[in-house]
Amino acid sequence: MAAAHGVMGDAPVRSTRHFLHSETLRGYFLVSPALAALIFTLAAPLTLLVLYSLWTQNDLTLDTNPSLAQYERVFGTDAYRVLFLRSLGISSLVTLLTVAMAYPMAYFVAFKVKRAKFLWLIALTVPFWTSYLLRVFAWKIILGYNGVINSGLISLGLISDPFEFLLYNPTAVVVTLAHAFAAFAILPIYVSLEKIDRSLLEAAADLGDGPVSRFFRITLPLSVPGVIGAAVLIFVPTTGDYVTPALVGGTDGLMIANMVQVQFARVNNWPLGAALSIASMGAVAFVACMTIVMARFAVRRIR
Amino acid sequence: MTAARGLLRHGLTVYAVCYLSFLYVPLFLLPLFSFNDSIFIAFPLSGFTTKWYVQMFQDDAMHRALWNTVKVGVMASLVSTILGLFAARALTRYAMPGRSVVLGFATLPLFIPDIVLGISLLILMTSVGIPLSLVSVALGHVMLCLPFAIAVLLSRFEGFDRSYEEASLDLGENGWMTFWRVTFPLVLPGIVSSLLLTFIVSFDDFLIAFFLSGTEPTLPVYIWAQLRFPFQLPGVLALGAAILLGSCTVVVIAEWIRSWGVKGETHSHIAGI
Incomplete structure (x- = not known):
């Protein structure tokens, strides 16, 4: 639903009734399960992948100070x-x-x-x-x-x-x-x-x-x-x-x-x-x- | 001029036949050699046998892998089709700003190499603390299947006439009954087709399962392990031939169902309710 708020940012949402009847919100409500699944299984993993690429592996320990050493x-x-x-x-x-x-x-x-x-x-x-x-x-x-x-x-x-x-x-x-x-x-x-x-x-x-x-x-x-x-x-x-x-x-x-x-x-x-x-x-x-x-x-x- | 055009047409037909052979001959080799009575996969053929199939049916590890694959496939196809159903409905029914962003996001997995999807999911599972199991494979497969589910269902929703729903609402049905009695039957072929195709996508996936399956291999991971041993190859051929036949059948059925009601048969669907 985070995406819905982002898009609806400046739309006046006065009551729950209005909220439910807005076409856009209904659409995003229906899309939200798929979006949530994609955020968990696609966006989050790719973000973690980027994070990992900035870390360093020292034998058995993982150094989480960001650096570009891996890319070098x-x-x-x-x-x-x-x-x-x-x-x-x-x-x-x-x-x-x-x-x-x-x-x-x-x-x-x-x-x-x-x-x-x-x-x-x-x-x-x-x-x-x-x-x-x-x-x-x-x-x-x-x-x-x-x-x-x-x-x-x-x-x-x-x-x-x-x-x-x-x-x-x-x-x-x-x-x-x-x-x-x-x-x-x-x-x-x-x-x-x-x-x-x-x-x-x-x-x-x-x-x-x-x-x-x-x-x-x-x-x-x-x-x-x-x-x-x-x-x-x-x-x-x-x-x-x-x-x-x-x-x-x-x-x-x-x-x-x-x-x-x-x-x-x-x-x-x-x-x-x-x-x-x-x-x-x-x-x-x-x-x-x-x-x-x-x-x-x-x-x-x-x- | 006519002669040149005739030659072009003829040449293209010959080319098309060659192209189809290029696509299919490699696939036909698996069933061909799966009946060959030799441990070596080579010409000349040395006689007909079904022993590789007998061997396959007696292989317990293979049965477990098959069962794992089916469990994952059922979970992934059900979840991705339900998510895809809501998403496709929303994307066709409601005026949504950012529609193309949502669609692009959902089709992104098609543009990312499987290895990247596999390792990043592996990182996620270890970071969040989800143990590697069939559940983690199924989670990965939901993402892998979602673009296909959405594409199939989207084309189904786009193809149907909103006036049926409006008529139902005008005639006094409420929103829920309209969905159940009008919308659902119209989209049903898309749902069945999506279930079958996403099952196939999950069933065939090797790389994501390779990284996420832990100690419970799915069938492709099991096959991968067998490929290292030359004496196992005829068994892999028999299994491969069975899988090819199975997935071809399922895909043809899925495509056939998907095309239902597209050409003027919508009326009979409605009349059949």
């Missing part, structure tokens, strides 16, 4: 910098790949499928609802040294020795993540394509644009919001992904989340782990905002 360590250590750059690099690649692969698919459903659109959308989103852990595990089976690809090619007689470069490297992480986040790209792009006023396309055709220039001058610029939405929805969570690098990344494919987990489990240095995760969210937010600004600017130039 995070930004001053080469090993962490490598992990940051790799995480951002991998998730940028995943974002580009996933969006580029999803665009034609979304275009197909939005413009070419006349009947049974619903079925196509269900077919494209059902894998997203299945266990993430199992989907990543499936890729471990596919790419492994004795895995599906290697054993398949050997039993077909195409190769005699298994490929070693398939599993336990950054490429395996990129492929697995691109598969896991496909639905995140398809839905936003599909929605933005579906919203395009078809008469604009007809007008362009009437005025002499061919299919290709029509696509680049109308369809693509108008679908940029969907593309940006998809990119953010993929880039943000993949940078902090833990399961995929842990299962298919090997040593060279480890990402920042794996280091965070190590700090919270094995090393037991929670302040450092907290600083690492906050720094990574900051980096992600920075890159995402820059990309959005640049994309908006580019679209304005095209128009």
Whole structure:
């Protein structure tokens, strides 16, 4: 209810009757259980995370004098910098790949499928609802040294020795993540394509644009919001992904989340782990905002 | 021109089929190898067996993990759907300043990596003194499920015609009876769909349960532990195939229910009361 008071700050609340009949207050009254749950399970934990990142772990005792020592360590250590750059690099690649692969698919459903659109959308989103852990595990089976690809090619007689470069490297992480986040790209792009006023396309055709220039001058610029939405929805969570690098990344494919987990489990240095995760969210937010600004600017130039 | 367009259309269809295969082939490998009579997950297939499933049904630790997951899933889906129901009602029915702030707050978990949600919840539980157990997992899952519950219910509330409620009030029903006899049946498909989808979200979550489950593993945490042992992998395949089949079925049912009454069937729902 704290939020309700904040919003209603200067509204004259004269009686209980008035209080109950105010639309806004009724709304906030109904929202308050969800808000309370979110404050307890989201806002409070994140605040504590920030606090921890300002503290220091001295062996078994926790020094609660605020300092930026953890952040100095995070930004001053080469090993962490490598992990940051790799995480951002991998998730940028995943974002580009996933969006580029999803665009034609979304275009197909939005413009070419006349009947049974619903079925196509269900077919494209059902894998997203299945266990993430199992989907990543499936890729471990596919790419492994004795895995599906290697054993398949050997039993077909195409190769005699298994490929070693398939599993336990950054490429395996990129492929697995691109598969896991496909639905995140398809839905936003599909929605933005579906919203395009078809008469604009007809007008362009009437005025002499061919299919290709029509696509680049109308369809693509108008679908940029969907593309940006998809990119953010993929880039943000993949940078902090833990399961995929842990299962298919090997040593060279480890990402920042794996280091965070190590700090919270094995090393037991929670302040450092907290600083690492906050720094990574900051980096992600920075890159995402820059990309959005640049994309908006580019679209304005095209128009 | 027509030829070019035909080629484009054809090419897109081929692409769509390839894309669907890319999505589904990895998933089909789990059931395929779960019936393979070999400890190695590799071609050529060495014969049909159901022994991995028999082994799975006899695994007590797996049963406990499954039961833990179901308990957490039921708690998380019930609580998040009830909270989401109130929230979606408020967000569609009342003029609320700060509506977008509330919505943004509720969808925030989608934009934060699971690992950050997991560790910050771990910090909260230890700071407040809540022991790590299925209860702490369920608390975390309520937050994880809430964006999905709100999204599903919001689209349901937005889709329905306020005049039904007004008609009921005009005809003399009070607010409570109107909600019970008009609003609730209209939103019911959304509620069922939200319950099913949030259950799936909770059921599939690994990372938050990984940090919060303490000594009572949920099924994904149990699977994670099994992945370290190569001889356990066929058993994981059988379990994985069963989970995939189960969650696909639940999701298709949920989406089907969600689409109920969206296309002109609202009248029959009202008439059915």
